[in-house]
Amino acid sequence: MTDDDLIALDRAHVWRPYTSSEDHQGRSLFVVDRAEGPWLIGADGRRVLDASGSWWCNNLGHGHPRLRDAIRRQSERLMHCTFAAATHEPAARLAAELIEAAPAGLNRVFYSDNGSTAVEVALKIAFQYWQQDGQPGRQRFLALPGAYHGDTLGAMSAGAVDEFSAVFRPLLFDVARPAEPAGDDWTPVFDALFHSLDEAGDGVAAVIVEPIVQGAAGMRMYPAPLLAELRRKVDEVGALLIADEVFTGFGRTGPMWACEHADVTPDLLCTAKGLSGGMLPFAATLATERIYDGFRGDKSRALMHGHTFCGNPLGAAVAREVLSIYRDDDVLASAAPKAAKVKTAIESMSEIPGVAHPRALGMCAAFEVGVPGYMGKIGWEISDLALELGAHLRPLGNTIYIVPPLNIDAEELDQLLQIVRVSTERVLRSGQ
Ligand SMILES: Cc1ncc(COP(=O)(O)O)c(C=O)c1O
DSSP states (O other): OOHHHHHHHHHHHOOOTTOOHHHHHHSOOOOOOEEEBTEEEOTTOOEEEETTHHHHTOTTOBTOHHHHHHHHHHHTTOSOOOOSSOOOHHHHHHHHHHHHHSOTTEEEEEEESSHHHHHHHHHHHHHHHHHHTTOTTOOEEEEOTTOOOOSSHHHHHHOOOHHHHGGGGGGSOOEEOOOOOBTTBOHHHHHHHHHHHHHHGGGEEEEEEOSSEESTTTSEEOOHHHHHHHHHHHHHTTOEEEEEOTTTTTTTTSSSSGGGGGTOOOSEEEEOGGGGTTSSOOEEEEEEHHHHHTTOSSGGGSOOOOOTTTTOHHHHHHHHHHHHHHHHTTHHHHHHHHHHHHHHHHHGGGGSTTOEEEEEOSSOEEEESSSOSTTOSHHHHHHHHHHHHTEEOOOBTTEEEEOOOTTOOHHHHHHHHHHHHHHHHHHHHHTO
16 A cells, blocks of 8 residues: 555544644645664655654664564564453563562552543542542642643543643543643742642642653643652642653653652652553553552451553563563663753754743653644744654744653764754744
8 A cells, every 4th residue: 555545544434633623634644664673664665753752752773673573472472361360470560560660669550551540540549549548538630731641531630731632621520730830930830839738728639740851731841850859849748649641751851750859759650651662552550559559448448440451561561571571771871961961952043043941851852843833834834844854843833842761872962953953043034
């Protein structure tokens, strides 16, 4: 089949995520035939750099030979089986290894399939914990403005990116959150959050945050001391802290977990995306032993939540291999010089008239090219040009960002940074 045939089939039968039916019929589609390392490759051999990490999950590049091998080996033994009153080596060993890699104090692993479910599980655990542990009045959740925690109803309730959730507002539960920051000053936002925490006090079940970097809000970054202060305030009122590390985990911002920037251990930590090296749908919610203990007792105290594929052996096997690659290749340390290069390159973009607020943390960098927001069009013009030049950018409206694999080769990284610069410069200059 030719690419045109495939696009015609897609347009005829697929319902695309985040795409209006109108756009589906009109916007061009890149047909990916295969992928390796940071490259997406078309059937005609055309190679483009996957700058958005295939939805922010491809931390070790596509088709990593060790990950492929782990999946193949596991597929020959056990691809799936119930996780009800049964266990298997990949899930049991992964739980122990994940705990070893997690911030100290997290001791239990609940498996699910994707970032949204990891968040749903965290919210449900937090809620039920208080219901059956003597403080049923703790029912409120607090969150940050601009938060994004996934597209299921609970995760959307915790989130606040209107483009995703406004239409569903009547279906969502109420989550308190401060107003948007004015510019880049997050201190008043956290002060307002602390004030709400004090006010709601023993009515608060948990505060949920994306630690340090808010991805879908436009790769917004806030200072680590504010997260450390939040941990203290949450403790003061006796509530729980949920860290949604779905995007920031697995070294995306430098350390293994963004919480480490603030030396914070959350009570619940959500991980997905990089957990499976972006290879398979696989997720986990980590909890402290204290929370797990809150579910002891008779059957009525169980967390009545589970998914057909939770703990899936293929996903668990690939996640074990991911952790082992991080250890063997010292992925975090070897990414550090590349992160420094990304920071310098992105910060130098401020020389281009029209580029605003360049920022970078670890292997995550972004800048604005117009009024921020999802509906911005300049970002898409830049992404169209970048595709011609050899990079697949997926802007968040007028926010251009890159999240390349942590193990990207230095030359390929240079190439990506060059394409980002040239495409941005050309589009912004042509608009002047
Ligand atoms: C911080 C955060 N939480 C949750 C999710 C949802 O993950 P998924 O798309 O796997 O459901 C995302 C996805 O981008 C995310 O960035």
